[in-house]
Amino acid sequence: MRLRKLHIDFETRSEVNLKACGVGRYAAGESTEVMCLAYKVDKLPTQIIKLDDDWNISNIRRKHPRLIGAIEDGSFSVRAHNAFFEQSIYRDILVKRFGWPEVPLKRWACTAAKAAVHALPRKLETVSKILGLNHQKDMVGHKVMQKMSKPRSQWLSKGKGDKYFTRPDQLESLYAYCITDVDCEAELDDFLEDLSPHENEVWMLDQRINHYGFKVDRDLIRNALKIIDREREQYSELVSDVTNREVTSVDQRERILQWVRDQGVSLDNMQADTLREKLKEKLPHDVRTILEARLSLGKASVAKYLAFNNYATPDDIIRGTLVYHQATTGRWAGKGPQPHNLPSRGLFKKQDPIIKAVKEGDLEWLQAVYGGGINSLVSCARGVIQAREGCELLVGDWAAIEARVLAWLTGNKPALTDYHNGVDRYKRQASLIFSVPIEEIEKGFKRDVGKQAELGCGYGMGVEKFLATCLKAGINLSPELATKAVKLYRKNNKAVVDFWGDINMAAIRAVQRKGTTVKCGLISWKFEGRFLWCVLPSGRKLAYYDPRVSMAATPWGEMRPTLSYMTEDSKTHKWVRRRSYGGLLTENIVQAIARDIMAAAMLRLDDAGFKLLLTVHDEIVAEVRRIGLLGLQKFEHVMAATPKWAVGCPIAVEAWADVRYHK
């Protein structure tokens, strides 16, 4: 029997800023209201419930029996684009305020998640354009919606007039827009395959995690914000004075650059490393002052405190910070306060004393010990996340998971043997590069170089990039040594190098012979419809849209058949044709397998009763009632199990428990 579908889309308005505060706080906000709901039951024409309608369930049941019928019929799948938003609004407003029947999570589906799994952009406007759907997003209506969805500026500033725009013509545009969205979404839904049953389990877990949320320490956030405000102001004054108002804040990159050059000092860019180098030179006093100010304040991590504050509900819970399958490899991305890039490198080790001082406002102590308030806040940003009352956090991470997966995927025996025997692979690489017995390698320079080789050289990294990567990690080495490291890696890891060529050829063949499956070790490729599929050991498929093979030059000028495909550039967000090569495909596959290992562990942990809070690529954060050492051991044990499809993959896990998150 064909799956029956109910597509829905809300337009809402609120005093809460959705972008700044996230769906969790938005939906829970008292001022948040539904302006309309468009819905489509199977293939029937899309209907709409309007602002002035009576939204109480008794009336809706009378006026929209098909809608309520579908909602109450367990055989209907309820679908939306970015379903997390619709779920939240449905539950917090329609169920709570108007008595609508609840819809359990397992009946929901999300067309944005489906687009993501197909390696297409999540944005409905973009994806419908790319696929050339009959229904396209109504961009004029979109503008009207944005106007109507927040309070009028007159009302906000002076409390004058109506709170929202509600002219009849505007409302009609809004309704038309909402209907078009549902039509567009329904067409997209039909065009794309549903998530596999297993991936649907992963998606549902993602939704549970996002709804459950994590607790933050509001007291810490408030005091941190006070410190940030004060120091920013001090620095702004200083900068204004020194530059005669040409620069009024350390954030004005272009203006500082220009001003510094006007003082006769050359400066390539405003990157921290460049500034640090520059400060080693002899500089005019004022220039030195400005650059030092910029260095102390130009820290992305302090903005986190504001994001935390915005996202947190009145009971200090932050929800909806994970984006399922945002990376084309299937990894999650972070959102809002971005829990995926909290500072971890180069921190002051113990955050508890810093947190105490921040809460007490002991700026003198922070200044004396940590060189300033903002400087110290970087080191305790993770500590904002804490366990709920009576609970503790369990945090586990996989050791060098991608390097281990690479060894397993490529059948790289020497590496596999080392990992199975617990040999330090970074030391192994160092021993080979520096021609020193492995026992003599200690922590420090040599092992650091070995680490960069083990982690980066597996995907074709060249000498120059290796040098740059090392430099960024604070390792200074000669071009000769870099050359040696890269060459030796390739010589000593033949299986990896062979895999680059093999996987590339297999993908190219699959594109050339549409419909046939081409195997390459644990991976197989198949070109079907508009997608090149890469079947992973877990059975999950990675998508590459609109693949082509054409002759193209390598960076060193050799013409070869080259695979390319369309993708959203992860930095610019532009839809571009991208050329691939063996190293890139290898990296994508390795990252995807590591993600599958993690997703499988998340499902097992969830089954075992651990409340999951976050996933950070190779790390899982869970929360439990305080149950002591036994809980931690069980957590580690469940997390470390190898899925059936990954037998022989040498994975290793470490876990700890605490009431506060840290590195």
Next chain:
DNA sequence: CGTTCTCGCGCG
């Protein structure tokens, strides 16, 4: 005035 692009920074 709002949106889009670029730079810089943070993580895995």
Next chain:
DNA sequence: AAAGCGCGCGAGAACG
């Protein structure tokens, strides 16, 4: 013989 890759956010500047 040989190309590391994957993300998001804030701020300012540029564009409309």
